[in-house]
Amino acid sequence: MRIRLKRYLFLVHRWLGIVACVFFAMWFISGVVMMYVGYPKLTERERLQHLPPIDAQLNLLSPKQALDAAGITGPLSELRLANASAGKPVYLISPTNKKSDAMGSKQPARVGSTVVIDAQSGERLRNVDVQHALASAAAYAGKGTTVSYLDSVDEDAFTHSRALDAHRPLHRIEINDQDATLVYVSGKTGEVVRDATRNERIWNYAGAWIHWLYPFRGNVFNAYWTDIVIYLSILGIVAAITGTIVGITRWRFSRPYRNGSHSPYQNGIMKWHHIAGLLFAVITITWIFSGLMSMNPWRIFDSGAQPLRTELMQGGPLTISTQDAAPKNLLAAIDHPVRELRWTHNLGLSTVLAYGAVGAPSLLDSHSATARTIDQNALLASARQLLPASVASVEQLDHYDLYYYAREPHTMGGGSEKPLPILRVIFDDPHATWVHIDPHTGLVLGKIDSHKRTSRWLFAMLHSWDWLPLLDRRPLWDILLIILSLGGATLSITGVIIGWRRLGKKLRAV
Structure with a gap:
């Protein structure tokens, strides 16, 4: 019975390992790349820095006039003013709709599609054509930099994020700068919603694109991508655990083999694989397991908790009236260039957040355009x-x-x-x-909540080592992760070679 169980362990590890080690090798190597080059994204700081300042001398529509032009009368989830579409000042309006169920109770608010209104003419943007997209990219690039239109895509290697779904299709435009930056312009609002430099694009094919198995996205496998990642991770964990058991049982801790070695393999790839497996088995299992946790498999980290009642905290929904000050008055109250005005309802008062290129926003009363501070006790x-x-x-x-x-x-x-x-x-x-x-x-x-805190430990802590004592002491964090990754890569690559040889023998015997 014991011999049979041992044989089964060998067989499971051998045949699962032939497949799993290929993915292990890709994950370890691409993980090192991702330590320094991540998947392209447009951060909030980048977005604000590339927005042209709003001209305080322009005679812009008031927020109420913009809503009237859009035909929106209800509460809003978001209202912004920025030179965000074609380099022109526009209002970006997201209405909030509430539905009642059959019993008459209110359901959670849902955000409607964003409406874009020209802040000077009141004209509603209904179609983001090529010229409009080019103007947005040119404003993002800045003066003196030319841009070239490439095409329109629904999704490509650098736009798999679900956060971009509301903006598809996307216009792809190349900025003729030293980084050959590629920008993606929303087909719905005309905003630049993603950028990717040449360096990011090149390294991503060896980094995030392969690490997250994105070759299975945007094609016939797209609907199965989540399951592919989850079940490959599970198979990898099984292969690593069975390999660890086999490796330990074959290592003689006290009585060496006849050749004087503690490993039955005298030299070559098998010995390297055996030793690397014993040294890096724990980190391999840990990283594959934590990678599985990143997928929130079967929604185990969803607590089912009710959403926050932010509207109660804010003292009601965001509504706009004729009392709200014109942009000219709001901008005149700020002593630095403003890239975006954002209206909120805060502690029962309509408030405008004025964002510059960097730093925290300034707060203004949206009616009087005077500076406002948040009362901590009331908050x-x-x-x-x-x-x-x-x-x-x-x-x-x-x-x-x-x-x-x-x-x-x-x-x-x-x-x-x-x-x-x-x-x-x-x-x-x-x-x-x-x-x-x-x-x-x-x-x-x-x-x-407690579920998310558990996820933080099982994913971010175990996978990225997001531990402040390490993060605050770089390059110690870098050195540890690179050494462990190289060890895992050695284990994986030797496994690929062994598997390739094994398959070759089997095929030649057929």
Whole structure:
């Protein structure tokens, strides 16, 4: 029985390993590339820096006039003003619709499609043609830089993100700069929604594109991509675990083999594979498992918690009236170039966030155009309404910690703004929810419940080693991950060679 079980372990590891080691090798090597070049993205900071400043001398429509031109009368989920489409000032309006069910109760708000209104003429953008897209790309590139139109695509190697679904089809335009930057312009709003330099594009084929198995996206395998990644990871874990058991049982710790070696393999690829497997088995299993966790398989990290009641915290939905100040008055109140105005409803007051190229936004009362500050006591009192549960405690974070931290923009979790200080409101609800709030703007930055905190450990911590003592001590983080990745790659590549030889023998015997 024992001999039979041992034989089964050998067979499972051998034949699963022939397939799994190919993917292991790709994942280890591409993972090192992703440490320095990530999947292309347009970060919020990049977007603002490339937006031309709004000209305070222009006679722009008021927010109410823009909504009237769009024929929108209800509450909004978002209202922005920026030179974001064809390099011209436009209002980008996202209405919020609420549906009632058969019993008459209100369902959660859903965001409608974005409506784009020319802030000077009031004309509604209905079609983003080639000339419009070229103008948007030229504004993004800046003065003195030419652009060249390539084509229109629904999805390509650098636009698999589901966040871009609302903008498809996308216009692809190349900026004639030293980086040969490729920009993607939304076919719906005319905004630049992604950029990718030549360096990013080249390295991505050896990095994120292969690491996330994107060759299976955008083709006949697209519908099965998630399952392919999940089940390949599971097969990889089984191959690695069985290989570890086989490797340990074949290693003689106290009594060497006749050749004096602790391994039965005297030299060559088999010995390298055996030793590399014993040295790097744990990290291999850990990385494959944490990669599986990144997919949230079978939605195990979805807690089913109800959404935050942000409208209650804000004191009602965002609505616009004739009392809202004209852009000229708002811009005159700011002493630096403004790239975007964003309207919000905050603690019962209509507020405008004025964003520059860098730094935190300035806050203005949207009616009087005077500077506004957030009352901390009122903010905390309102934050208690986010969930129908009591608040266990409130913390102020002046430094990053294990659950709120910044990563480099190119990384998977990087690119989003992580301001400090922030408030962490801890609720005594069944899901142990934490809500992060920016005390400067009064906006909710995000929430994390017990399921998401578990995901943070099983994915980000185990896979990317997002541990502040290491991240704050680079290049120690780099050195450790590269050494471990090279060890895993050695294990994988030797496995590929062994598998290739084994298959060759089998095929020649047929």
